[in-house]
Amino acid sequence: MNAAVRIDPETGLRLFNTRAAKASEKIAGKGYSVVTDQKLTELPKPPAGATFNAEEQAKYRAFKEVRRGAADYMAMEGDFRKYLDDVYSEPPIPREALDDECEILVVGAGFGGLLLWQKLNEAGFTDVRFCEKGGDVGGTWYWNRYPGIACDVESYSYLPLLDETGYIPSMKFASGFEILEHCQRMAQKFGFYDHCLFHTTVEATTWDEASGRWIVETDRGDKMRARFVILANGILTTPKLARIAGMEKFKGESFHTSRWNYDIDLSGKRVGIIGTGATAVQAIPELAKVVGELYVFQRTPSSIEVRAQRETTTEEREIWSKEPGWAAARRGRFARISEVRAAVLANDDYLSGKSPDFKERKIYDRKLTPEEFMQKQLDSSFRLMEQVRARVDAIVKNPKTAAALKPYYPYGCKRPTFHDEYLPTFNLPHVHLVDVAPRGVSEINERGVVHEGVEYPLDVLIYATGFQWMGTSSFNLIRGRSGRTLTEKWETEGTRTFLGLHTRGFPNLFIVTGPQGGGGSFNFTDVIYAHADYLIWMMQTMRERGAAVVDVRKEPEDKYAEHCRDADIATAPLRDCISYYNGEGKATPGSLAYYGGRAWDRFRMEAQSSLEPYVFEGDPN
Ligand code: NAP
Numbered sequence: 041m042n043a044a045v046r047i048d049p050e051t052g053l054r055l056f057n058t059r060a061a062k063a064s065e066k067i068a069g070k071g072y073s074v075v076t077d078q079k080l081t082e083l084p085k086p087p088a089g090a091t092f093n094a095e096e097q098a099k100y101r102a103f104k105e106v107r108r109g110a111a112d113y114m115a116m117e118g119d120f121r122k123y124l125d126d127v128y129s130e131p132p133i134p135r136e137a138l139d140d141e142c143e144i145l146v147v148g149a150g151f152g153g154l155l156l157w158q159k160l161n162e163a164g165f166t167d168v169r170f171c172e173k174g175g176d177v178g179g180t181w182y183w184n185r186y187p188g189i190a191c192d193v194e195s196y197s198y199l200p201l202l203d204e205t206g207y208i209p210s211m212k213f214a215s216g217f218e219i220l221e222h223c224q225r226m227a228q229k230f231g232f233y234d235h236c237l238f239h240t241t242v243e244a245t246t247w248d249e250a251s252g253r254w255i256v257e258t259d260r261g262d263k264m265r266a267r268f269v270i271l272a273n274g275i276l277t278t279p280k281l282a283r284i285a286g287m288e289k290f291k292g293e294s295f296h297t298s299r300w301n302y303d304i305d306l307s308g309k310r311v312g313i314i315g316t317g318a319t320a321v322q323a324i325p326e327l328a329k330v331v332g333e334l335y336v337f338q339r340t341p342s343s344i345e346v347r348a349q350r351e352t353t354t355e356e357r358e359i360w361s362k363e364p365g366w367a368a369a370r371r372g373r374f375a376r377i378s379e380v381r382a383a384v385l386a387n388d389d390y391l392s393g394k395s396p397d398f399k400e401r402k403i404y405d406r407k408l409t410p411e412e413f414m415q416k417q418l419d420s421s422f423r424l425m426e427q428v429r430a431r432v433d434a435i436v437k438n439p440k441t442a443a444a445l446k447p448y449y450p451y452g453c454k455r456p457t458f459h460d461e462y463l464p465t466f467n468l469p470h471v472h473l474v475d476v477a478p479r480g481v482s483e484i485n486e487r488g489v490v491h492e493g494v495e496y497p498l499d500v501l502i503y504a505t506g507f508q509w510m511g512t513s514s515f516n517l518i519r520g521r522s523g524r525t526l527t528e529k530w531e532t533e534g535t536r537t538f539l540g541l542h543t544r545g546f547p548n549l550f551i552v553t554g555p556q557g558g559g560g561s562f563n564f565t566d567v568i569y570a571h572a573d574y575l576i577w578m579m580q581t582m583r584e585r586g587a588a589v590v591d592v593r594k595e596p597e598d599k600y601a602e603h604c605r606d607a608d609i610a611t612a613p614l615r616d617c618i619s620y621y622n623g624e625g626k627a628t629p630g631s632l633a634y635y636g637g638r639a640w641d642r643f644r645m646e647a648q649s650s651l652e653p654y655v656f657e658g659d660p661n
Contacts (some may be wrong), residue, residue, distance in 0.1 A: 043463045044135035047232075052138065053167055055234040060129035060175030066302040067128060068328070071190025071215030072349040081348045082429040092415075092422035103448040104617050106478035109338060111624040113505065114283040115207035116296070123281070123503075127303075128185060129175025132239035136366060137261035143167035144579075145207030145256050145266035147242050150179015152552045152568050154226045155200050159480055161230060168455035169266070170236040179230065179274055181216050186300045186319060187326035189216030192458055193563045194386035196352075197374035200565055201226050202367035208360055212350050212386070213458075237262070242516040245269055247547065249521060252482050252588050252658060254548065267588070270575065272552040273515055275564075277508035281312060287484045290427040297323060304500060308332040312458030312489055313495060315504035319456045323504065324471075325461035334471045337489060337494050339480040340454070340618075341447045343383070343428045347458040356392075367395065375566045378450045379635065381424060383562035414613055421451040421614065423584045435463040444475040449617035473532060509620045510632045520546035521591075534629040536601045538592040538653055539644055541574060547591040547657075550575055553588060556604045558634025574644060578622040581651075590660035594651035600643060607639065 042057040065483075075081055075227050116123045123655050144165060146153050160168050173180040191198050195214035199222050202208065207222060214222075227233050229479065237260070244257040253265040279298045280289070294410035295301045297319045310333040312326060313320055321342055360366045370391050377383045377390075382398050389395040408416065429446045436442040445466065448481070476491050483490040488498035508514070518526040522545060529545060530536065537543045540552050540557025551557060552571045553564060561567055582590060608629040618625045621633055647653045 044133050047529040058133045058238040069187045072213050074349050080460040083427045086423040087426050088283050090423050092418045100448050107618050110479045112283045119288050127299050138264050141265040142169040144268045146170045148272035148546050149177045149236050152447045155572050157232050158230045159576050163576045171240045171242050172238050173241045175238050177227045178220045181220040183298045186297045186323045188322040198565050224495045244517045246519045268548045270550045277288045278508040283506045284484050289486050290484050291486045292499050296503045306331050307501040311500045312498040313502040318455050320504035321462050325465045328465045328471050337474045337476050337481050341445045342457045343447045345458045347460050352356040375561045395583045437467050441466050441473045453615045453617040454619045538597045539599050542592045544592045544597050547589045556641045587656035591655045607636035611635045
């Protein structure tokens with residue numbers, strides 16, 4: 041057994057052995073099942089000629105306005121800190137605190153960290169160190185292990201490094217457990233484990249102007265210096281709880297979906313779940329298979345589209361195993377799909393290269409004005425949502441339950457979800473939809489949830505209440521030039537980045553898939569690839585120029601932030617509801633996700649050819 045920290049005799053670099061063992065073999069599960077009932081795997085036909093007219097618009101508006109201000113979340117602090125415990129691994133591997141230097145320090149060992157390592161290593165950057173809060177790799181797929189978890193971007197385009205590892209996913213939409221195993225496969229194959237400090241949370245990241253280094257301090261007492269810091273710590277990282285009066289009184293078992301407690305046997309129990317976002321939609325059908333009574337507390341219904349899960353075919357396996365680069369080619373085709381709906385359908389003919397386009401293009405006899413184009417988009421979103429609503433009526437037998445399950449907002453405004461077993465679950469006699477619209481659950485007592493004077497006694501209460509979105513600036517206490525923190529900068533000036541990757545005053549700090557980081561693809565893995573490629577280019581450029589430090593100039597950063605704001609405003613009608621995407625209706629335009637599509641590539645390419653946005657300084661030696 042290797043020591044937790046050792047020196048590589050060849051390179052003199054410190055190598056690590058800090059991966060924690062899995063806590064229990066009970067932590068296991070599967071994702072979407074293959075459903076063959078055609079009634080469940082087809083959307084009803086779109087209503088002919090339906091348009092998003094004034095009456096329908098008013099209905100959507102009313103649906104939104106009654107919910108305004110209802111979202112009230114809190115961090116897991118004080119009594120609720122225990123919800124953050126790592127239930128998936130054995131306790132941390134003991135090790136000495138580090139007080140040394142590395143060239144590149146990456147925060148996070150999810151898809152971002154794993155892909156960065158493979159690419160950095162390939163490009164000859166080996167003095168790279170990773171800090172990861174969890175006990176193993178996987179990020180999102182480490183923390184989220186609830187029953188039913190699976191990806192909603194087709195796995196052949198979503199899982200990174202399939203060509204390089206030779207792995208072919210078993211299903212079109214792989215389960216989270218399979219994805220986690222793939223993360224471990226990537227880590228093993230490329231020697232990642234040697235470079236990662238697990239169970240290590242970065243607590244402070246401070247730029248030292250004199251030495252041109254970041255000083256990175258962790259909860260394990262480390263004080264490491266790094267020339268570059270890359271934040272690859274995800275977009276939905278920190279779980280949050282709904283703030284509900286009396287929640288601390290509940291005497292039963294309780295946990296958040298991102299720390300699923302497999303030590304609690306749910307069979308035959310009275311279980312409540314608060315929230316009906318993408319997580320709950322996947323977990324509920326699996327819960328219903330084991331619990332005695334299931335109470336689903338729903339404030340806002342999700343749009344539940346067809347999933348049409350299938351196994352990878354023998355033919356696909358044969359073709360792909362003989363075709364080097366099949367996954368990269370497929371991911372490239374996927375990235376050209378500009379519409380959310382088409383991306384989620386993931387047409388196999390197009391993605392496998394058999395057909396040249398993913399849809400039939402409409403030809404208009406003249407160029408549409410932006411207003412006309414927007415109306416067309418809103419009309420097609422409306423028709424699709426009519427299909428989604430018709431599907432509820434076609435499947436759910438109780439009319440009151442069906443009515444409550446119908447969403448009224450533009451498609452994709454809240455994260456679209458997919459399932460062929462979710463809606464039928466509400467026909468089961470032991471599954472109860474408790475409609476807590478429009479304000480949500482507001483009271484919990486010793487025994488369970490209370491809503492409108494009715495008590496729902498529970499043995500187990502599960503919070504499916506989501507995560508802080510795009511919380512990059514709040515992580516790791518990042519203090520740049522002039523001593524200002526990233527949070528202070530973005531709070532006073534608004535979110536300001538260049539490409540989402542740099543932010544002025546924080547030299548040699550790079551952000552992967554943070555606010556404004558877009559890239560214009562529905563597949564986040566594609567964005568991670570684009571960011572990793574960019575960072576390799578930046579590191580190589582700096583090496584070639586003999587530069588030690590890179591920062592960005594004010595004008596390009598301002599111009600890019602303005603572009604993000606304008607793009608957000610221009611596309612806002614497509615996302616006119618209350619959602620975590622828009623900070624529950626409170627976010628400043630352009631401050632969170634990126635809605636500028638391929639313009640991100642244009643900004644990037646111009647910058648890479650002119651180098652005009654950058655300020656390079658110093659000699660690295
Ligand atoms: P989420 O989408 O933020 O959902 C939180 C849920 O809690 C919402 O339904 C919200 O209702 C509800 N809620 C909050 N306070 C409440 C209250 N007091 N009473 C009743 N309900 C309350 O969180 P999530 O489902 O964990 O999903 C987060 C994101 O993770 C997804 O959007 C997706 O991007 C990602 N994810 C991906 C996958 C996948 O790829 N397959 C799977 C799971 C999650 P309101 O809507 O009314 O606010």
